[in-house]
Amino acid sequence: MREITLSKAVNEAIAEEMRRDPTIILMGEDVAEAGTPFKVLSGLVEEFGPERILDTPISEPGFTGIAVGAAMTGMRPIVDLMFGDFLFLVMDQLCNQAAKTHYMSGGKLSVPMVLRTNMGATRRSAAQHSQSLHALVAHIPGLKVAMPSSAYEAKGLLKTAIRDNNPVVIFEDKLMYQDKAGVPEEEYLIPFGEAKVLREGRDITFVATSSMRQVAEKAAETLSAEGIEAEIIDPRTIVPLDEATILASVRKTGRAIVVDEGHQSFGVTAEIAARIAEKAFYYLDAPVGRMGAMDVPVPFSPALEDLTVPTPERLAERARATLRGEPVHAA
Amino acid sequence: MSLSETAAPARPENAATYLRLYRQMAKIRAFEDNANELYLSGKMPGLTHMYSGQEAVAVGICEALTKDDKITSTHRGHGHCVAKGAEFKEMFCELLGKAEGYCRGKGGSMHIADQDNGNLGANAIVGGSAGIATGAALAAKRLGTQGVSVCFFGDGALGQGLLYEVMNMAALWKLPVIYACENNLYGEYTKVEEMAAGALAARAKAFGIETHEVDGQDVLAVNRLAEDLVERARKGEGPFFVVLHTYRYHGHHVGDINRTYYRSKEEEADWKANRDPITNFGKWLVAEKIATPEELGQLGEDVAREAKAAVDYALAAPYPPADEVDMHVYVAA
Ligand SMILES: Cc1ncc(C[n+]2csc(CCOP(=O)(O)OP(=O)(O)O)c2C)c(N)n1
Ligand SMILES: [Mg+2]
Numbered sequence: 001m002r003e004i005t006l007s008k009a010v011n012e013a014i015a016e017e018m019r020r021d022p023t024i025i026l027m028g029e030d031v032a033e034a035g036t037p038f039k040v041l042s043g044l045v046e047e048f049g050p051e052r053i054l055d056t057p058i059s060e061p062g063f064t065g066i067a068v069g070a071a072m073t074g075m076r077p078i079v080d081l082m083f084g085d086f087l088f089l090v091m092d093q094l095c096n097q098a099a100k101t102h103y104m105s106g107g108k109l110s111v112p113m114v115l116r117t118n119m120g121a122t123r124r125s126a127a128q129h130s131q132s133l134h135a136l137v138a139h140i141p142g143l144k145v146a147m148p149s150s151a152y153e154a155k156g157l158l159k160t161a162i163r164d165n166n167p168v169v170i171f172e173d174k175l176m177y178q179d180k181a182g183v184p185e186e187e188y189l190i191p192f193g194e195a196k197v198l199r200e201g202r203d204i205t206f207v208a209t210s211s212m213r214q215v216a217e218k219a220a221e222t223l224s225a226e227g228i229e230a231e232i233i234d235p236r237t238i239v240p241l242d243e244a245t246i247l248a249s250v251r252k253t254g255r256a257i258v259v260d261e262g263h264q265s266f267g268v269t270a271e272i273a274a275r276i277a278e279k280a281f282y283y284l285d286a287p288v289g290r291m292g293a294m295d296v297p298v299p300f301s302p303a304l305e306d307l308t309v310p311t312p313e314r315l316a317e318r319a320r321a322t323l324r325g326e327p328v329h330a331a
Numbered sequence: 332m333s334l335s336e337t338a339a340p341a342r343p344e345n346a347a348t349y350l351r352l353y354r355q356m357a358k359i360r361a362f363e364d365n366a367n368e369l370y371l372s373g374k375m376p377g378l379t380h381m382y383s384g385q386e387a388v389a390v391g392i393c394e395a396l397t398k399d400d401k402i403t404s405t406h407r408g409h410g411h412c413v414a415k416g417a418e419f420k421e422m423f424c425e426l427l428g429k430a431e432g433y434c435r436g437k438g439g440s441m442h443i444a445d446q447d448n449g450n451l452g453a454n455a456i457v458g459g460s461a462g463i464a465t466g467a468a469l470a471a472k473r474l475g476t477q478g479v480s481v482c483f484f485g486d487g488a489l490g491q492g493l494l495y496e497v498m499n500m501a502a503l504w505k506l507p508v509i510y511a512c513e514n515n516l517y518g519e520y521t522k523v524e525e526m527a528a529g530a531l532a533a534r535a536k537a538f539g540i541e542t543h544e545v546d547g548q549d550v551l552a553v554n555r556l557a558e559d560l561v562e563r564a565r566k567g568e569g570p571f572f573v574v575l576h577t578y579r580y581h582g583h584h585v586g587d588i589n590r591t592y593y594r595s596k597e598e599e600a601d602w603k604a605n606r607d608p609i610t611n612f613g614k615w616l617v618a619e620k621i622a623t624p625e626e627l628g629q630l631g632e633d634v635a636r637e638a639k640a641a642v643d644y645a646l647a648a649p650y651p652p653a654d655e656v657d658m659h660v661y662v663a664a
Contacts, residue, residue: 033592034520057490057526058457058518086456124377124428126439128455296657300439301428302376303650 001182006148007040009155009183010116010172014041014078016187017162018048021076024162027054027063028080036080038118038177060086064093064115068167071113072101076162081117084171085131090115098167099142112165116158119147120173120211120261121298121309130298130305132210132260135267137169138239144168144192145239149213151181153236156190164192173211173261193240197249201229204255204319207246207272208232212259218312223319230319238268243275250280250288255322257289259310264292286322291315341619349621350630352394352550356386356609357631359410361638362419363581366409366426366440370585374646376428379440382410384580387608388513389414391553392481395561401449401467401480403460406441407579408453411483416448419641430651437651437659457518458484458491461510465497468508468569479507479564487518489527489534501570502538509560510535510572513547515579520593535572547577548608551615578602 004012018024026044028036032055035042045053056063060081067077081087087094098111119132138145144166148154154172161168198213199220208216213234220230231249235241250256256276260268269290276288294308341349363383369375382389385407393402393414404411412422417433425432425443432438433445444452451467454460464482471478488494489512501508514531516523523531532542545556553575560571580603582590616622622630 030520037519055521055525058487059490059492061492062490089456124439126377126441126455127437128441128459294657296660297437299437299656300377300434300442301436301651303428303653304436304656307653307656 001184003180004151004183005178005180006151006154006172007038007177009151010040010158011043012183013155013158013162015044015047017159018044018052023074024076024078025052025054025070026078026080027056027067029056029058029082031055031080037082038174040177041080060089061093064090065097067113067115068093068098068101068111071098071111071167072109077113078162079113079115081115083129084117084119084133085128087117087133087136091136094137094143094167094169095140099140102166103142110165111167113167114158114161115167115169117169117171118174119171120175121293122305123175124300124302124305126300127297132171132262132293134169134171134238135262135271138268138271142167143239144237146170146192146237147210147235148172149208149210149234149236150176151179152183153190153234155183156188157192157236160189160192163189171210176211190236192237193242195233195235195242195245197245198232198234199230201231201253203229203253204257204322205231205233205246205249205253206315206319207235207256207258209235209238209260209268212261212310215310215312215315216259219315219319222312222316226320228319228323235272241272241275243279246272246276247280250276251283254283254285256284257291257315257318257322259291259315261293261309263295264290265295267292286325289318289322291318341615341621343621346621348394349616352390352554353609353612353616353622353627354630354634355390355394355414356550356612357634358419358638359383359386359389359413360609361634362409362413362422365423365638365642367581367585369426369642375426377439378584378586379409379426380407380584381579381581382407384602384607385513385515385547385577386410387550387553387612388511388547388575388577389483391550392509392511392557394554395557396449396479396481398448399476400478400561401451401464401471403451403464403467403480403482404443404453405460405483405485405488406453406455406457407485408443409440412443412445412450412453415445415450417445417450419638420644421445423641423645424648427645427648428650429645429648430655431648435651435655435659458488458494460484461488461491461494461497465501465506465508468501468506469504471507472504477565479509479561479569481509481511483511483513485518486512486514486516486523486531487526488512489531490518495534498535498538498540498570498572502540505567505569507564507567507569509557509564510540510570512572512574513577514574515577517579517583517594519583520587520590522593531574532572540570540572542572542574544574544576547575548606548611550608550612578606
């Protein structure tokens with residue numbers, strides 16, 4: 001299979017869908033000629049023209065709101081939000097408007113839009129350009145949330161998101177844009193709510209979202225050399241969440257650590273750990289572990305920033321401690 | 332038109348002020364040359380946005396402020412920081428994420444702040460400081476400090492709704508705030524006329540705010556206007572809105588090297604050759620016999636040496652210790 005970057009995978013997904021469906025438009029800052037600061041959308045304006053690839057002013061709440069209205073009246077807009085951190089600017093349009101419209105209208109109106117944005121620290125971009133805010137939107141009923149962990153997932157999930165009749169927020173890890181993975185030439189979609197077992201193992205389950213997949217895979221390799229076999233589950237979408245696959249794995253291994261790059265408190269690790277504790281408690285041999293980003297704003301200094309995110313070393317150590325039956329201390 | 336033609340004759344009693352304006356601009360240019368070099372040589376973590384070309388704006392305005400007056404700055408904030416009185420050493424330490432930086436390495440280039448000199452901080456959210464500057468003006472008014480605040484922002488920030496909300500309140504409440512819109516013709520990779528419909532200044536006029544436009548490459552013109560507006564703001568005649576026409580020499584950020592797809596090399600060369608705020612002001616100083624070319628050359632060398640020494644210091648300085656990572660999330664007491 002050919003290998004392409006995550007950036008290219010996103011670009012292909014949008015181009016294929018736009019060719020198929022003329023109601024799809026894309027809006028955001030510097031998305032046309034510039035192709036975004038990450039160059040993810042290069043070439044789209046050349047193919048689809050400025051009527052469908054709309055460069056906006058730096059007006060995030062404005063163009064997100066415009067997308068909501070256009071989605072309610074026959075278009076399928078894709079909003080490009082340059083940094084996930086700017087979600088805080090668009091929260092009203094996304095959470096009070098897009099998320100609730102279908103419900104509030106008794107099912108009569110719908111908002112088929114996609115908001116693409118990013119997440120991920122360690123790029124030395126400091127506290128307002130490094131956050132992983134997916135838990136905030138996952139908290140709001142009415143929004144679906146996808147978190148691709150490779151180029152393959154990025155393409156398949158985005159195509160599904162574009163065809164979904166609900167507002168979908170998709171988080172790409174900005175440090176993974178140049179990472180390559182096998183992506184088939186033929187068309188494929190990845191259904192929402194279907195986790196993927198990335199690695200089978202008998203001793204412990206790692207539930208890992210987005211780039212934490214790479215952390216889990218490295219930790220699992222290290223552990224394997226020591227005779228510990230970790231199973232890795234990538235939920236792929238956190239709303240809807242494929243509980244069944246996660247629970248089946250934990251029932252087999254009896255131990256689990258959930259790894260996610262959002263802040264650890266009140267986030268994805270807490271939600272998934274709670275579901276495991278609620279629904280697989282009697283299969284557990286140890287408390288469910290959690291590793292999220294430290295509960296601090298992301299510091300600029302490399303000396304500090306690297307301490308705030310889960311690493312393969314810390315995950316492996318945490319897994320060993322879990323297997324030794326040691327009590328778990330908050331990370 | 333060059334500055335030496337438009338400016339009124341120099342007033343010898345102002346010689347020290349003129350030289351200070353020149354020196355402050357030269358300091359910013361030297362700081363940015365070194366910051367750019369740190370990026371190009373791979374010694375600086377992350378990216379940074381250069382202020383080179385816009386020096387007359389920050390210096391002309393900040394020289395009209397007292398140390399206690401407040402400013403809020405932007406992602407392109409090194410110039411504002413220097414102009415408000417910051418030291419090179421602490422600034423370079425911050426850019427490199429070192430413990431002795433103004434923010435102990437936690438903020439970096441895009442969040443550099445200098446509380447002691449009234450710089451409430453750079454901001455990585457476009458338009459994000461409009462509320463902060465206006466709030467500082469409200470506080471100055473309520474506390475009776477006579478303080479004035481200046482909100483620096485780029486043309487791109489005119490897209491942000493927050494700005495209009497706070498300008499409306501500033502006008503209703505007659506707050507001592509000056510909105511300084513640095514129109515450098517581009518927001519990232521897009522021309523201002525593709526982002527802002529209508530006239531820039533008309534936005535503030537709609538709120539009944541007195542507005543001005545000034546050549547942002549002419550430090551004397553900027554400074555004269557700023558002195559007047561700051562004094563009037565102190566007397567309760569604010570708010571004011573100023574559009575400063577200027578230009579950034581580098582890319583949007585240091586990594587934006589191939590940029591001919593959005594602006595031409597000829598345009599860049601023209602601004603640098605004919606409208607450089609430092610060169611033109613230097614010519615005027617010489618023509619008006621305030622300084623000799625040798626003196627200006629010497630000043631430039633001094634400033635460059637100072638910047639280089641600060642860079643060397645910052646490169647050798649230690650990173651913050653690991654236990655600072657969860658310090659400062661909450662105020663201790
Ligand atoms: C709310 C928000 N949207 C987008 C960005 C990304 N961004 C950073 S700088 C910039 C352009 C700003 O243009 P302008 O205000 O004119 O300032 P300049 O860079 O020209 O100094 C953009 C879009 C951001 N930092 N914050
Ligand atoms: Mg600009």
